Amino acid sequence: MTEPTAVYRLYDAEDRLLYVGITRNLARRWDQHSRAQSWWHLVTRREAEWHTDRASAEAAEITAVQSEAPQFNKDHVPNRRLGQGEYDDTADRRRVRRLLRRDARNKYFHVGRRIYVTALAERYEVSPRTLLAVLQPGSDRCFSESRRRITVLREPTF
Structure with missing residues (x-):
């Protein structure tokens, strides 16, 4: 069974890409981020694109992270440096x-x-x-x- 899965992007007030992720439930995932991520208060805009299944969403997420370089992603980042993806609060x-x-x-x-x-x-x-x-x-x-x-x-x- 395939379930629609979203690739979402979170941006700050200057339209900088903060994070790219995937989920089947946007509201629940954003609520999780709001409680767990010290950078969440920077988010001012959210976008989502829906895919027919998780596998295609995962492929799109990896491509987006590698090509768009979001500030706080830690996975799928080529040549990640120590501390990259962290927010100093x-x-x-x-x-x-x-x-x-x-x-x-x-x-x-x-x-x-x-x-x-x-x-x-x-x-x-x-x-x-x-x-x-x-x-x-x-x-x-x-x-x-x-x-x-x-x-x-x-x-x-x-």
Whole structure:
């Protein structure tokens, strides 16, 4: 049995190709990327082309990665260098820490408040992965976390 499979491309605001991938379910795959990839907040445009089966989609993906050189693909990249395909979110983490301190001073994090991780990540213009990486080590048990939302247990002091 053949299932239609999409080759998708993700672009940033300057129309640079960030990533090429394949999937049978675009919404689910993009949701996975949004939680797992520190570069996801850079995505401003998405394109998809559908193929009749996975084999033809895989061939098209390999050709696209090799000829179009997306910034964050790691597989099928000829002559890949160490660190190529990685996004350095150091500056994003610094910005999140600064914004968390600002929001804590402004009482944004009142006890009992539930905040969706994706909403807070969008507020700070970072990926959910980057946001959670900042919250986890320094949260000092201020937050109860799940994959999708945080609950404020006590007022944080960032």
